[in-house]
Every structure is written in structure tokens, then in C-alpha cells.
Amino acid sequence: MKHIITIAKNTLRETIRDRVLLSALFSSIVVILVTLFIGSISLDQSTRIIVNFSITAIYALQIFVAIFIGSMLIYKEIERKTFYLILPKPIHRGAIIIGKCLGLTATTILVTFFSTVVLLLVLFIKGETSYIGPILVSVFYSTLESILLILISLFFSSVTSPIMASVATIAFFFIGHASSIMQRIFMTTESVILREGMRVVYYTFPNLEKFNIRNEVVYGALPSLTITLTTIAYALVYAVFLLFITNAVFKKKDF
């Protein structure tokens, strides 16, 4: 356990000393501020759209960290051979994977915190306090999604190059968002192969649309506690599954 925290702390330190992360955080804050600014000069824009746009900007930041920083994380250590110094130490390879995942999750939470605070602060100054609750719930949901994406990109980054890992994770991301819609479309089809094929896709890929409540919350429709708990459980089960297969691959790997 102590080793997991050591790796996690080092991963957090590595990512926050990375210029890419700071520029991503900076861009997302700029987008939020510009959106709010434009929103306040054009009167026909409703706050609803502005809020929706801002939480989407935060979401984009989270996805960016998960996909691009995540897919570099393991590969960099293999390529630069820093793993030669870590793997022969008395640490289980599984602890390295879990530590990296926790570290990058901490990074995501940190940048999410900063950008969300900026958004809430500006809304507060403008007197739009009714959106604060919905924003927090929605950001919580998208954080869950980004944790799953971190695990997916860590898996790919331990088997292939960062570019391939990013591409694979992005593919996963799109399939994960489209799978429930696709299944609904293909359910009506005559072809058994298509229907069954879609069913396989639906059940193997994570259904990432579960974590998207950005459109609902701006209308004040918050998910019930039961739905939230089921969503957390869903993310947890999937996370454990992903950790399990990444660990299985990583344990046998030659360096």
C-alpha cells in the first residue's frame, strides 16, 4: 500500500511539473471566462447555454488529461528506460499500475478543482447561484468517466506506443458514447449478426453515456441518489476489470 502511494505521489509530481498539463488547464479556464464574458454581453444568450458550455470545457480538459497524458505515462518509462531503475526494486508490478492510475486521477481531480472553482466563482459574482449544485453533480459524473478513460489509456500505453494508445483510447471513447444509441438502432434490424454483434459491443465496452448528465443538469434535473449510486458501482466494477487485465499484461512483460 505504501508503495502504491509512493508511485502515485511521483506520478502526480511528474504530471504537474509537465507544461502540457498547465497549458491545458489554462486553456480550459480561458474558454470558461470567454464564454461567460460573451454570455454577459449578448443578452439573448441564456445562462443555461453558458453553463452547459463551461462544464463541457471542464469535461474536455478531463478527457484530454486521461487520453493524452495517460497514454504517455507508461510508454515514457519504457522508452526512456526509467523502468530499469524501478522494476528491480522490491515492488509488485501491480502496485506500479495502481499507483500510476491513482496519481493521474489525483492530477485530474486537481485540474478539475481549479477550473470548477473559477466557473463557480464567476457565477457567484454574477449572482447565478442556482447552478452551483447541478454543476458539482455533473462534474462528479464526468470525473468518474475520466477515471475509466485513464485506466483504458494506461492499458493501451502498456502494450503499444503513445500514438496508437491515444488512437485506441479515442476509439474506445467514441464507441463507449455511441454504443447505447447504436444498440437501440440495431435492435430493430432484421440481421441477427448485426443485432448480436451490437449486443457484444454494448456489453464489452463501457457505456460512457451513463456519465453524461450535462444537458439534464442545466434544466435542474438532478439524477436520483439510486441512479448515482448505480453509476458509481458501474464505474467501480469496470475499473476493477480494467486494472485486472492491465496488471495481467504488465506482469508478464519483458523490458
Next chain:
Amino acid sequence: MYSIEIKNVSKSYPKDPEIQIVKNISLSIKHGSVFGFIGPNGAGKTSTIKMLVGLSHPTEGSIKIDNKSPDDPVLQKKLGFMPESPAFYQYLTGYEFLEFVASLFDIKDTDERIEKTLKEVDLLHAKDKRIRTYSKGMLQRLGLAQAIINNPDILFLDEPLDGLDPLGRAEIKKIILNLKSKGTTIFINTHILGDVEEICDTVSIIDKGEILVTGSPSVLSQGYKDLEDAFVTMIQNRRKERGDILIEGH
């Protein structure tokens, strides 16, 4: 009593499963002795040491160190490894890196131990500088520091004297001899033969994945001008036997 036992180990990489980088090697290395693995570039020294520290796995054969498998954390706790041209996290300082390593070894008196180790490899003056600013020799010293910080019983060094000036070489050699006098078992990969005679009790000459001969440096040099002559002649004879093309003049 043997510390390191290598039995019929072969290694091929998935890219070329036909080609054996290491061919059926067997070695027994005594507890407390210093062993030199010498061979030309591409002989398979690094591939062997990587299997010894659990970074990769033999395709065939077995490796036991103190009767344990190389990737056993109980064993790894008393093991030190310095890779060739070690690579570090550039964003850390030397001190921060050793702190990280100390915590993986569960070292308690971290600060004292780091200071002591840094003093030993003569790097105390640069401890708070980012590693990205280190010179090649400084990286080599930090590589040694992270390998000895846990007072290992068994130490694996891959080309430890590479990239050092004569002064630095002498210093590192002194550290190695000092560890030897304390009873540490040491496995060194090198192609610098002068150092081998000074440091090693036993050496094996390896070429193209095959061990040609094993013995003490003085015994191996018998009948030759010196160890270097023995090294070159034995390798060339073996290559001739295999029918490889030789470079004129040697």
C-alpha cells in the same frame, strides 16, 4: 555456497524467435565474490543482466539468486542494480530521486542514508539540482547511488565505469572494492579489461551469446601476453570455428 545460479539459460526476443541472443549459459557465482562478465558489443551481457534482475525472463532454463526467483520482492530488497547509461526522471532532483527509491526499499532513516550514499559517490554538492542538468559522470554516480542505498548483499552493475574520466573511474573502483571487502557479491558487465584484473575474482568471456571460458583473470591470461590478448584471441578463434568473417589485421 553459491549466490547466483544460472542453469542452461537461453533468451530470444519475440521479434526474432529463431535467434538466440543468449545461448544455453550456465554459471555459479560464489557468495561474496566479484564476477566479471566480459564480452564485445552485442555479446548478450545486458540481456543476461536484465534476466538476473527480473526485468525480463529466460526463454529456457532457470535463474536462482539466493534460492529465489529474480522477481521475488523479498530478494529484491537486498539486491542492487545499476543499468548501463541509467535514465532518471528528469523533473526530479538527485535527492528527490533517492528519496523515491528509499521509500520503495522501505528505508527508515531516509535522510541520513541518502546523505551518506551521496557522500560516498561524491554527489552531495549537486543533490538539489534537477537531474536534467547532470553531466554524464554525475548520472553514472547517481546510478550507483540508487543501487547501493539499500546496502545490498548482491549488486549488479552494467558497465559502471562507462563515461567516467580516469579520476571518476578510480573513485568508483574504490567504492566497488570497498563493497567487496564488506562481503557483497558483485556481478559486473564490462569490456574494459584493465579494470577486470583489478576488481574481479572470476570472469567469463561471452561472445554472440555463448560463454567461451570461465576462470580467474590470472589463469585465463596464462599462455597469452595479458588478459586483453587472451580475450581477443579466444573470441577470434571461436569466430573462426563458427566460420564468421574476421576483420583483417587482428
